[in-house]
Amino acid sequence: MADTIRFRIRRQDHPDSGPYWQEFAIPYRREHNVVSALLAIRENPVTIDGERVAPPVWDSNCMEEVCGSCSLRVNGRARQACSALVDTLEQPIVLEPMLTFPVVRDLLVDRSAMFDNLRRVKAWIDIDGSWDIHTGAPRISPQEWDLNYALSRCMTCGCCMDACPHFGLDRDFIGPAPLAQVLLMNSHPTGKYSRADRLHAIMSDGGLTDCSSAQNCVRVCPKHVPLTAAIGKLGRQTTAQLLRDIFGG
Amino acid sequence: MSTAKPTAIVVGGGLGGLWATLRLVEAGISVDLFALFEVKRSHSACAQGGINAVLDTKGQGDTVWQHIVDTIKGGAYLADQPPIKTMCEEAPGLIRTFERMGVTFSRTPEGLLDLRLFGGVKYKRTVFAGASTGQQLLYGVDEQVRRYEDQGLVRKHEWWEMLSLVLDGDGRCRGITALDLRSLQVESFSADAVILATGGLGLVFGKSTNSSNSTGAAASRAYQQGAWFMNGEFIQYHPTGMIGDDKLRLMSEASRGEGARIWTPRRAGDPRDPRSIPEDERFYFLEEWYPAYGNTVPRDVASRAIWKVVKHLGLGVRGEDRVYLDLTHLPADFVRRRLGAILEIYETFTGADPTETPMEIFPAPHYSMGGLWIDWEQDPATGGMKHGSPRNHQTSIPGLFACGECDGGYHGANRLGANSLLSASFSGRVAGESAAAYISGRSRAGRPDLEGVLGAEQRRQDEINRALLASDGPENPFALHRELGQIMTDKVGVERDNRSLDEALTGLADLQERSRRLGLDDRGPWANASLPYARQVQDMIVLARVIAAGARQRDECRGSHHKPEFEMEIPAGKFPGDPEFEEYVVRWKENNERWLKATVAQHTPEGPAVDFRPVDTSVLPPETPRDYR
Numbered sequence: 074m075a076d077t078i079r080f081r082i083r084r085q086d087h088p089d090s091g092p093y094w095q096e097f098a099i100p101y102r103r104e105h106n107v108v109s110a111l112l113a114i115r116e117n118p119v120t121i122d123g124e125r126v127a128p129p130v131w132d133s134n135c136m137e138e139v140c141g142s143c144s145l146r147v148n149g150r151a152r153q154a155c156s157a158l159v160d161t162l163e164q165p166i167v168l169e170p171m172l173t174f175p176v177v178r179d180l181l182v183d184r185s186a187m188f189d190n191l192r193r194v195k196a197w198i199d200i201d202g203s204w205d206i207h208t209g210a211p212r213i214s215p216q217e218w219d220l221n222y223a224l225s226r227c228m229t230c231g232c233c234m235d236a237c238p239h240f241g242l243d244r245d246f247i248g249p250a251p252l253a254q255v256l257l258m259n260s261h262p263t264g265k266y267s268r269a270d271r272l273h274a275i276m277s278d279g280g281l282t283d284c285s286s287a288q289n290c291v292r293v294c295p296k297h298v299p300l301t302a303a304i305g306k307l308g309r310q311t312t313a314q315l316l317r318d319i320f321g322g
Numbered sequence: 323m324s325t326a327k328p329t330a331i332v333v334g335g336g337l338g339g340l341w342a343t344l345r346l347v348e349a350g351i352s353v354d355l356f357a358l359f360e361v362k363r364s365h366s367a368c369a370q371g372g373i374n375a376v377l378d379t380k381g382q383g384d385t386v387w388q389h390i391v392d393t394i395k396g397g398a399y400l401a402d403q404p405p406i407k408t409m410c411e412e413a414p415g416l417i418r419t420f421e422r423m424g425v426t427f428s429r430t431p432e433g434l435l436d437l438r439l440f441g442g443v444k445y446k447r448t449v450f451a452g453a454s455t456g457q458q459l460l461y462g463v464d465e466q467v468r469r470y471e472d473q474g475l476v477r478k479h480e481w482w483e484m485l486s487l488v489l490d491g492d493g494r495c496r497g498i499t500a501l502d503l504r505s506l507q508v509e510s511f512s513a514d515a516v517i518l519a520t521g522g523l524g525l526v527f528g529k530s531t532n533s534s535n536s537t538g539a540a541a542s543r544a545y546q547q548g549a550w551f552m553n554g555e556f557i558q559y560h561p562t563g564m565i566g567d568d569k570l571r572l573m574s575e576a577s578r579g580e581g582a583r584i585w586t587p588r589r590a591g592d593p594r595d596p597r598s599i600p601e602d603e604r605f606y607f608l609e610e611w612y613p614a615y616g617n618t619v620p621r622d623v624a625s626r627a628i629w630k631v632v633k634h635l636g637l638g639v640r641g642e643d644r645v646y647l648d649l650t651h652l653p654a655d656f657v658r659r660r661l662g663a664i665l666e667i668y669e670t671f672t673g674a675d676p677t678e679t680p681m682e683i684f685p686a687p688h689y690s691m692g693g694l695w696i697d698w699e700q701d702p703a704t705g706g707m708k709h710g711s712p713r714n715h716q717t718s719i720p721g722l723f724a725c726g727e728c729d730g731g732y733h734g735a736n737r738l739g740a741n742s743l744l745s746a747s748f749s750g751r752v753a754g755e756s757a758a759a760y761i762s763g764r765s766r767a768g769r770p771d772l773e774g775v776l777g778a779e780q781r782r783q784d785e786i787n788r789a790l791l792a793s794d795g796p797e798n799p800f801a802l803h804r805e806l807g808q809i810m811t812d813k814v815g816v817e818r819d820n821r822s823l824d825e826a827l828t829g830l831a832d833l834q835e836r837s838r839r840l841g842l843d844d845r846g847p848w849a850n851a852s853l854p855y856a857r858q859v860q861d862m863i864v865l866a867r868v869i870a871a872g873a874r875q876r877d878e879c880r881g882s883h884h885k886p887e888f889e890m891e892i893p894a895g896k897f898p899g900d901p902e903f904e905e906y907v908v909r910w911k912e913n914n915e916r917w918l919k920a921t922v923a924q925h926t927p928e929g930p931a932v933d934f935r936p937v938d939t940s941v942l943p944p945e946t947p948r949d950y951r
C-alpha cells in the first residue's frame with residue numbers, strides 16, 4: 074500500500090442529515106498535503122469500493138496557512154489541512170469536520186459564531202473615520218509590539234475553539250480566539266480608551282469565567298497565538314475593572 | 323423605491339472591497355458586501371512583504387517624487403500617470419490611517435514604523451508587519467467594517483458568489499445577481515452603484531502564487547456584459563515561487579530585500595550539496611548582470627534572468643527548473659526575526675530549514691497588472707487625480723466601478739513589489755468615494771424601471787445553473803482547468819512568441835467549446851462546490867483568450883510582456899552620453915510611438931476584439947528607458 078495514500082472521510086450531505094463514512098485512495102506523492110490530496114480526490118471521486126460519488130466538500134483558499142479556511146480534524150485533531158503533509162500522518166488519514174461548529178456539508182462547517190463573538194467583544198479600535206487625520210497612532214515599543222503581533226496573527230481558523238471543552242453548539246462561551254483579540258485591542262494605545270466596554274462584554278455570561286484553563290486551545294493553535302497567557306492577563310484586567318466598577322476611577 | 327436610502331453593492335472583501343465599503347458608509351451610503359467566504363479570508367491576507375509609502379525615516383532622503391518615478395518607470399510607462407501621482411502622494415496618509423486602525427506594523431527601537439528595502443527601489447520605503455503585512459492590513463479594515471456592520475450600516479453576504487451584473491434599459495449597472503453557495507439559490511440585488519473588488523486571476527494559469535479566490539471569473543463576467551478589459555497580457559511572474567503540487571507558494575521578495583542571494587552552480591547538473599559548492603563555483607547571475615541593483619532588481623528582470631539561466635544556459639539546479647535563493651550567509655536570528663512567518667511557510671511545506679539549506683525556487687505567475695478598464699479625472703490644479711470625481715475608477719459600464727487587483731490602473735506593464743497592497747487600498751478608498759459622488763450626483767427620479775430586468779436576469783442565471791446540473795457531457799471541469807493552466811503556462815508565460823501564441827489561441831477556443839459540454843460528479847442541491855467551480859472555469863477560459871489575444875497583438879517587449887523576437891537590448895557597457903546608448907534611446911522612443919498604448923479588449927461572440935488607447939504621460943514623459951544595470 075506504500076504507493077497509495079488512503080483516506081477515511083466523514084460525509085454528511087446536509088446539516089439535518091446523518092453522517093456516513095467513505096474511503097478513498099490516491100496515488101502516492103511525497104509532496105501531498107491534505108488539501109492537495111482532496112483536490113486529487115475531487116477530480117476523480119471514486120471510493121475504494123469503486124463507486125463514483127459526489128466529491129467531498131471542504132473549505133480552503135490561500136493554501137499557505139494564513140487565511141484560516143481549511144481547518145479540519147485530521148486524525149482526530151483540528152488543524153490546517155493545507156499544512157498537514159501526508160508523509161507525517163498515519164494512514165488511513167481520517168478527516169472529519171470540526172464538530173463543535175454546525176456542519177454545512179461534509180468537511181465544511183459554519184464558523185459564524187466566531188465572527189459574531191468578535192462583534193460581541195467589540196474587537197475593533199474606535200476611530201473617527203478612515204480618513205487621514207495627518208497623524209498616526211501613538212508610539213508602540215518593540216517589546217509591546219512582540220505581544221501584539223503574536224495576538225494579531227490569529228486567523229479565526231477555529232482550531233482552538235474546536236479543542237476547547239467549553240465552546241460548543243449550545244454553549245454561550247465566547248471562546249479563546251475572540252478573547253485574545255480583546256487583549257490585543259486593549260493593548261493598543263488608543264484602543265485602551267474603550268477597554269471597559271470590551272471587559273464588560275467578557276465579564277458577563279459566557280465570558281472569561283467559563284474558561285477552566287484546560288490549555289487545549291494553545292496546544293493546537295497553528296499560529297502560536299499565546300491564548301492562555303492572554304486569558305491570564307485578561308483575568309487581571311477584569312479584576313481591575315471590577316474594582317473600578319465598584320470604587321470608581 | 324425613490325424614498326429609500328441610497329445603497330451600494332461591493333463585490334469582494336479583500337483590501338480593495340473593504341476600503342471601498344468604509345468610504346461608502348462614511349458618505350452615508352449603506353453597503354451590501356458580497357464575498358465568496360468570510361471577508362477576512364480573502365487573498366489579501368497572503369501578502370507578506372509590505373506596503374510602500376515614503377516616510378523617509380531612514381536618513382536616505384527618499385521622496386514622494388522618487389516613488390512616483392519608480393512606479394511609472396517600473397511599469398514601463400504603460401500606466402496613466404496622474405492616478406499614480408495621487409496614489410504615491412497619499413500613501414503616507416493611508417499608512418497613518420492603518421496605524422490608527424491598530425495594524426501591528428513592525429517598530430523601530432524608538433517605537434516608530436520600521437521600513438525595509440524592496441525590489442526595484444534604492445530606498446527603504448516599505449512598511450511591514452512582521453512577514454504578514456497583508457494579513458494585518460486586511461484585519462485592520464475588516465475590524466472597521468465589523469464596527470459599521472455592528473451599527474447596521476453594512477450587510478454582509480458572505481458565501482455568496484456574484485454571477486452577473488444587472489443593467490437597466492440605459493445600460494447602467496443597477497445591481498447584481500448572486501448565488502447562495504449553500505442553498506444554490508440565485509437572487510437579484512439592486513443598488514445605486516456597484517463596485518467590483520474581486521481580486522486577481524492567477525488561477526487562469528492553473529498553478530500560481532494566488533489563493534483559490536483569484537479566478538478572475540467575476541471580472542470576466544463583467545467583461546462579457548460589456549466592460550472593457552485592459553492590458554490583459556501583462557502578467558507578473560514572481561521570481562521566487564516555491565515549487566509545489568497544489569500551488570506555487572511564494573517566497574517573499576522581502577527575503578531578497580533582507581539580503582538573500584540568488585545563484586546556481588556554474589557547472590550544469592552539478593550534483594553536490596549546495597553548501598559544499600565553493601563561492602567561485604557559484605553563479606550569482608543577478609549580481610553579475612545587474613551590479614547596481616543586484617538581487618533586488620524588479621521582478622520581471624529577475625524572472626527573465628532565472629528563465630534564461632535555466633532554459634537557455636541549461637544551468638538549473640540538478641538540471642531541473644529551479645535555482646537557489648540563499649539566506650544561509652546571514653545570522654539565523656536576524657533572519658528569523660525579520661522573516662519569521664515566510665520562512666515558516668517554506669519549512670512547513672517542504673520540511674527544510676532555509677537558515678541551513680538554500681531554498682529552491684522558480685518564477686511563478688503572481689499578479690495581473692491588467693484588469694477592468696477604469697476612467698479617472700485629472701485635477702488641472704495638481705496634475706493628479708481629481709478628488710471626489712465620480713469618473714474615478716468607473717468602468718466602461720456606467721454605475722460599475724472597479725478597484726484592487728481586478729482593475730487595470732496603476733501598474734502598467736509591471737508592478738513594483740509592495741505597490742499593490744498600496745494600490746488595492748488606495749483604489750478601494752477612491753472607488754468608494756467616487757461611487758458615493760456618483761450616487762449623490764444622480765437623481766433617482768426618471769430612471770428606467772428595474773423590476774423586469776432584476777427578475778429576468780435572475781431567471782437567466784437560474785437556467786444556466788439548472789442546465790449545468792442536468793448536463794452529463796463528457797468534460798470534467800477540474801481536468802479542463804488543468805489543461806487551461808497548461809496552455810497558459812507553456813505558451814503565454816515568461817517568454818512568448820507568436821507561433822506559440824497562435825497555438826494558444828486555437829487551443830483556448832477549442833477549450834471554450836469543450837467547456838460547454840461539462841458533466842458534474844456532484845448534482846446535489848446543497849452546498850455543491852462543483853457547480854460554481856464549473857462556471858468559474860468557463861469564465862476563466864474567456865479571460866484567458868483576452869490575455870493571449872493581447873499578447874499576440876503586442877509585438878514588443880515591455881515590462882512583464884517579453885517576446886525575444888522583438889527585444890531591444892541596451893548596448894552592453896554603454897551609458898547615457900555614449901553614442902550607442904543615445905541611438906538606443908532613439909529606437910526606444912520610436913518603439914514607444916508605436917506601442918506605448920494600453921490594450922483594450924471588448925467582448926464579442928467570436929472572441930475578444932482588441933484595440934489600443936493612448937496613455938497619459940503628463941507627469942513624467944517617457945524620455946529615459948528603464949535601466950537596472
Ligand SMILES: Cc1cc2nc3c(=O)[nH]c(=O)nc-3n(C[C@H](O)[C@H](O)[C@H](O)COP(=O)(O)OP(=O)(O)OC[C@H]3O[C@@H](n4cnc5c(N)ncnc54)[C@H](O)[C@@H]3O)c2cc1C
Nearest residue numbers: 334335336337338358366369371484521726727740742743
Ligand atoms: C503570495 C502573495 C504575496 C503578495 N505579497 C504582496 C506584498 O508583499 N505587497 C504587495 O503590495 N502586494 C502583495 N501581493 C499582491 C496583493 O496581495 C494583491 O494584489 C491584493 O491583496 C489584492 O487585493 P484585492 O482586494 O484586489 O483582492 P483579494 O484580496 O483577492 O479579494 C478578492 C475578494 O473578492 C471576492 N470575490 C471574488 N470573486 C467573487 C465573486 N464572484 N462574488 C463574490 N465575491 C467574490 C473574494 O471572496 C475576496 O473577498 C501578494 C500576492 C500574493 C499572491
Ligand code: SF4
Nearest residue numbers: 237284285287288290
Ligand atoms: S484554556 Fe480556556 S479557552 Fe483554552 S481550551 Fe481551556 S477552557 Fe478553553
Ligand code: SF4
Nearest residue numbers: 227228230231233294
Ligand atoms: S487563536 Fe489560533 S487556533 Fe484559535 S482561531 Fe486564532 S489562529 Fe486559529
